[in-house]
Amino acid sequence: MAKPTVGILHPGSMGAAVAACAATNAATVLWCETGRSTASAARAAEFGLTPVVELAELLDRSDIVISLCPPAVAEDLARDVAAHRFAGVYVEANAINPERVQRIAALLETAATVVDGGVVGSPPVGGKSPTLYVSGPADATARVEVLFANTAVQAVVLGTELGKASALKLSYASFQKTSRVLVALAIGMAREHGVDQELIDVASRRTDSYLSEPQYVAKTAARAWRWGPELEEAADTLEAAGLPPEMLRAAASTLARWHEVKDDSELTLTDALDRLAKP
Structure with a gap:
C-alpha cells in the first residue's frame, strides 16, 4: 500500500x-x-x-x-x-x-x-x-x-x-490537571503562613503525591491557556452525564488567572504563586 x-x-x-x-x-x-x-x-x-x-x-x-x-x-x-x-x-x-x-x-x-x-x-x-x-x-x-x-x-x-477516545482523554485530564491546580492552591496557602517548605517536606515522604513536585506549578501556569478550556470540556461531559461539574469549572477559573503567562518557560514558582494571588 x-x-x-x-x-x-x-x-x-x-x-x-x-x-x-x-x-x-x-x-x-x-x-x-x-x-x-x-x-x-x-x-x-x-x-x-x-x-x-x-x-x-x-x-x-x-x-x-x-x-x-x-x-x-x-x-x-x-x-x-x-x-x-x-x-x-x-x-x-x-x-x-x-x-x-x-x-x-x-x-x-x-x-x-x-x-x-x-x-x-x-x-x-x-x-x-x-x-x-x-x-x-x-x-x-x-x-x-x-x-x-x-x-x-x-x-x-x-x-x-465515536466519543470513546475523547471521553477517556477528558476523564484522565479531569484528574491530572485539576490535581496540579490543587497543588498550586495548597502551596500558595502554605506560603501565606510561612510553612510552604514544611508542606513540601511532608508531601515528599509520599512518593505518589503531586505536592512533592512544587516545581510543576510554574509549568501548570504556562499551560493554563490550554488546560482551562480542556477542563471546561470535561465539565460539560460531567454535566451531560448527570454528574456535578462545579469542581472542574472552579479549576478552570483558577487557571484563567495565569492566561497572561502563556508558554512562559522562564516563569518561577514564586512568580506563578504571586499571579495566582492577584486576580
Whole structure:
C-alpha cells in the first residue's frame, strides 16, 4: 500500500511533534502556513513539515488530516474542512467532549471518515512517548495505527464508537490537571503562613503525591491557556452525564488567572504563586 500524505492542523507543540512521528510512515506531512504565527513556522521547520499556502491545497493533497488545535476552535476548523469537501480520514484529536465530536462528525460525514482521537501524555520529544487513543470506523482506525507504527506515538484503538477516545482523554485530564491546580492552591496557602517548605517536606515522604513536585506549578501556569478550556470540556461531559461539574469549572477559573503567562518557560514558582494571588 502506498504511503499516505498527511495534513496537520495546526503545528503547535503537540501537533508538530505528533506530525513528525507520522512522517515516519507517510509520504509527506503538510501544514498550512497562512494565518499561522512565526512560532508555528519555526516548529514546522524544526520537525521537517512541508508548508503549503492554502488550506484547500492541504486538503486536496492529504489522505489523512489530523486536527490538533485549541479546543475552542475545533468545530470552526472542522467547518472549514467540511466546506472544502475533504474526502479522506479526519482524525479529530482535540481535547473536546464526546457531544462535540458527534457534531464534528455530522459536519464531515457526507465526504470524510471521522476518527475520534485523544492524546494522553507529553509531546513525543526527548524520549517521551504519548498514547493516541482512537475510536471510529475500523478501516480508518487501522490506518491511524499503521501511520504511527514503530514511532514514539502509540496508537491504541478503543472500538468503533465515536466519543470513546475523547471521553477517556477528558476523564484522565479531569484528574491530572485539576490535581496540579490543587497543588498550586495548597502551596500558595502554605506560603501565606510561612510553612510552604514544611508542606513540601511532608508531601515528599509520599512518593505518589503531586505536592512533592512544587516545581510543576510554574509549568501548570504556562499551560493554563490550554488546560482551562480542556477542563471546561470535561465539565460539560460531567454535566451531560448527570454528574456535578462545579469542581472542574472552579479549576478552570483558577487557571484563567495565569492566561497572561502563556508558554512562559522562564516563569518561577514564586512568580506563578504571586499571579495566582492577584486576580
